[in-house]
Amino acid sequence: MTLKILPFILLTALVCFPDYIFADVPEYTVYRAADKITLDGILDEADWSKAQPVGDFSFPWWSGGEKEQTEVKLLWNDDFLYLAFRCDDKHIWADHFNVNSSTYEDDCVELFWNPAPDDQSDYYMFEINCIGVPKSLRRSDRITVMLPYITQTIQGTLNNDSDTDSGWVIEMAVRFDEYNEVSQGKTPVAGDIWRIGLNRCGGKTDAQYSQWSPSQTDSPNFHQPNDFGKIIFSGKTVKTILNGK
Numbered sequence: 001m002t003l004k005i006l007p008f009i010l011l012t013a014l015v016c017f018p019d020y021i022f023a024d025v026p027e028y029t030v031y032r033a034a035d036k037i038t039l040d041g042i043l044d045e046a047d048w049s050k051a052q053p054v055g056d057f058s059f060p061w062w063s064g065g066e067k068e069q070t071e072v073k074l075l076w077n078d079d080f081l082y083l084a085f086r087c088d089d090k091h092i093w094a095d096h097f098n099v100n101s102s103t104y105e106d107d108c109v110e111l112f113w114n115p116a117p118d119d120q121s122d123y124y125m126f127e128i129n130c131i132g133v134p135k136s137l138r139r140s141d142r143i144t145v146m147l148p149y150i151t152q153t154i155q156g157t158l159n160n161d162s163d164t165d166s167g168w169v170i171e172m173a174v175r176f177d178e179y180n181e182v183s184q185g186k187t188p189v190a191g192d193i194w195r196i197g198l199n200r201c202g203g204k205t206d207a208q209y210s211q212w213s214p215s216q217t218d219s220p221n222f223h224q225p226n227d228f229g230k231i232i233f234s235g236k237t238v239k240t241i242l243n244g245k
Contacts, residue, residue, distance in 0.1 A: 028055075032234065057070045067208065068208065132170065134147055
């Protein structure tokens with residue numbers, strides 16, 4: 001009798017409590033920047049040095065080739081969410097130079113973000129290639145939205161597979177009050193939680209799909225908002241935390 005009832009209980013839990021089933025996602029605390037962040041793709045500010053990375057990316061659909069890692073850090077202040085992507089890449093490639101073109105086919109990083117996680121059906125999408133060209137959309141209606149502020153640097157040569165590159169950096173800022181469709185342009189307060197997907201894809205040589213919070217799908221699909229990780233906004237500065245106060 002117990003064995004027959006168990007599947008029913010599990011099915012009921014899936015239907016009635018989906019948030020619990022999908023609760024096992026990574027979390028990251030975003031601390032406030034203590035000083036000014038200058039967007040230049042160099043990441044030489046003390047705050048970036050003090051900020052901790054979100055953790056290694058996973059390769060849920062890996063079948064072969066080198067797993068080149070991606071490091072991401074986040075900071076915030078009253079106006080912006082800042083992100084820094086450092087991408088290991090021995091062969092840097094981009095063919096798309098126009099905004100809102102198919103940048104995901106190039107060496108590319110992605111930020112999918114939902115500032116209103118009570119409704120997982122909608123979110124913003126930024127798909128930014130290694131030369132800083134973005135594709136910027138709202139998921140629900142596929143309408144283009146305001147572009148984030150983006151800078152980049154390349155440690156190597158673009159579109160030259162005859163040499164070995166080191167990697168590339170995307171440094172970007174999302175201004176809170178420029179995105180009114182999902183969150184009414186509200187600035188977060190300490191304790192607020194967003195759901196975000198951090199992804200990397202594309203490229204001509206050794207193309208890989210990797211993620212901070214992996215999608216639970218058999219084939220590559222980044223559009224799984226229940227699998228997005230969680231970021232928690234802290235009211236403390238990154239400098240204060242690391243000073244142990």
